[in-house]
Amino acid sequence: MIESFYEITKQEIQDHENQIMAKDREMEIMEDNHRVEVRVYVQKVKHLDYEHKNNLKRVQTDGMGHMDEEKDLHEHRETVLRSTKQSLKLELKERDLSNEDEIEQMKQAHEKNLMKLREQFEKNNAALEARCQQRLRDLQESLELRRKVDIHEIEERKNLHINDLMKNHEKAFTQIKNYYNDITKDNLRLIDSLKNEIAAMKKKAAANTKLMHDVSQENKRLSEPLAAAIQEVEHLRHELKDEQKDKLSLRNAKARLLYLAQQVHDLKQHQAELTMKYRTMESDRNALYDTFEHTVQTIHKKGECKNLILEQRLASMDDQHARKGAQLQEILLAANLDPVQARRVTETLGTLLDSKNAKIRKLQYSVTKESKAYNDSLRTFTQKLTQFGIPEEEIRALGFKPLSSNANVNPAGLVATE
Template identity: 40%
Template sequence: APKKNVKKKGAASKGPAVEDALAPGDMSKEELEKHVMRLREELDRERGERNYFQLERDKMHTFWEITRRQLEEKKAELRNKDREMEEAEERHQVEIKVYKQKVKHLLYEHQENLTELKTGGILSMKLAQKDHWAQEMELWKEKCSLKVELKEQELAHEAVLKNKHLKQEQEITQLCNDFERQVREIEARYTEKMHVLRNELDLRRKTEIHEVEERKNSHISQLMRNHEKAFNDMKNYYNDITLKNLDLISLLKEQMEGLRIRVDHLEREKADALLQNKQLNESLQQAQEHIFELEKKLVRYDKDKEALTNAKAHLKITQKEWKDLQWEHEVLEQRFRKVQAERDELYQKFTKAIHEVQQKTGFKNLLLERKLAGLLEILEKKEVELSEVFAASKLDQGALTLVSHKLEDVLNSKNTTIKDLQLQLARVCKAHNDMLQTFEAKLTAFGIPLDNLGFKPLENPMLGQGPAGLVAVPT
């Protein structure tokens, strides 16, 4: 067993090494037996070590096999994951292409709807302007007629007012004379009564004034404490709420100032006792009404507090909605940047195509013009040569007519070819001008100014005029 071998190994390692000092022939019998025993022990020790190392080797081999299998499994899993990631990336790219196509279609439909709405809005605005101008003229005419009528009514009213003022002044002077006479009589009668009553009422007035002052001072101090307390409470509350309740605070301040002015007014009006009693009763009644109003306002305070909590909850909801809208705004801005980049790319492609078409059409126009100029020069030369041949040949009239008919036929055929070439040239120029017009219309529809092209479009108005109205007249 491996454990016994390990113990033997430890024992052998602790014992002395094999001594080979003497040869076996020189040893005695006892020494040979001891030597054999040592050799056997050494052999057993080496066998135990060999078995131990074989077990260790087997363990290492099994561990290596297990780790190799695990490594192959992990590599297979990694390959599967890579394959799944590639498939997911392909599907993602396909979805991105589909969504790009959808966005392009939506942008095209949006642009079409915008153009239709703009045209409809312009037409409706023009019609509305016409209706507005017509209504304005009618209203101006009515205004002029009303001004004339108003002027006439003012003149008539002024005449009536003058007559009324004269009559009223006469009546007022008569009434003033009557009232002055009655006042003198009444003053004479009541001066005597006042002397009698003044002496009697002085004592009563002093006592009543003293009592009224005590009641008034106690009531005023109580009112001032209550008003100060209510004012401080309302001030602390309305400083915490929004700016909308500042009007209420200012109103309360004005009411407090009114109360203070009223109290000062009561102190200044102590001279006349009877009038002061009436005024104090009135002021007490007004103060009680004001206290009742303050109690009502305290009830309203609870309602305002509840409304404030509701407003805070509504504010939280609106803040959340604002954050959502802000996130949507950022998403839309990213989409807008992508769409703008695509628009710039399409614009570059479009300008490149326009350059190519311009070069091709310009080259064709130059070729056709050169061909036409060459044919015209050849025709002139042929006519000159023909006239010289006719003059030199001195043919009879029949031959001349025959030759002239043939020449007319040839010239007619050449003229038809020239007209065909001119017609082709006009059609090419017309197509070129139409393409420029559509290009400018597209640029204005996309909001791109014509100065940003970097070149000036080549437009030939003389070549664009074709026969039979095939080519539009340049504007």
């Protein structure tokens, strides 16, 4: 509406200027006509003078006899012509004076009309300025109300987002805490790492809270660009281009909204990455536990097999040694050998028995060494499981028991022979 009123006022001013230009052209035309008339009268005077000269020449050529008669007539006509010329000059001067008076009157009328048009224009301009000021105040109030509504909506979304983040973080923390309390209990290392992750998530939540606070502060700082926009509207009120400022503010608000939406999306992606990282760590822990259990079972089975084989061989050798001793006594009694031969046979058999006993001791040493290696492996894996937070009750529930052995807790390669 303001633009249309401005265009109408501008068109009226243009029409008045065109009327003034038309009046100026009429005055120029009248002056041109006056100059033409003056030139016509001058031309007539010249023509009369020319005719007079021609008549004078004709009279002179007609004869010198009529000189005196024509001289009087000529003088009379010359006097008449001079009087006519003088009257024409007076008439021309009067015409000039009348034209000047008419021009002065037209100028005065033009000045009056121009004064009226100027007063009318000033009145219209004052009314237009008052309407523009009123519309500017209305627009300022509307923009202020819109800014307050936008700030309130952004604060509500910020509070909702903060509450959702806090609930999600508390829920995740509670789930993690319950899970590790139920399954791992004293798994200190994993709990420390998860506490670090939870602390990082809390730092992230604090960073998000700070970010939302910065967003709120930036929204508050939007009042300064609004004041600058109002000043520029005041400066450009005659040009009425405040619509461009509104469009620019709207584009800035939309860009800020897209930026906040992108930040929310990035936070969700980061939360998903942390969840995947937690699941990966959990799967690695389960894989490590399964590997340990499989290794312990394999070592236990191998140790039992070796111990069983060695015990069987040792029992068979003891039985064989007892049978050989009984057979030797029976042979000595049946042979009725003299004491020297019996002693020689006994020494030979003693040497043979010593070698057999040495083999038996080696086998016993091998059994002791394998038992110690099994016990050392079981003790090492038990310590590792304890370090990973697995309770001792669950470790004993796996069914792995140390083998009975008289060896100490030195490394398996340091078992001493008897």
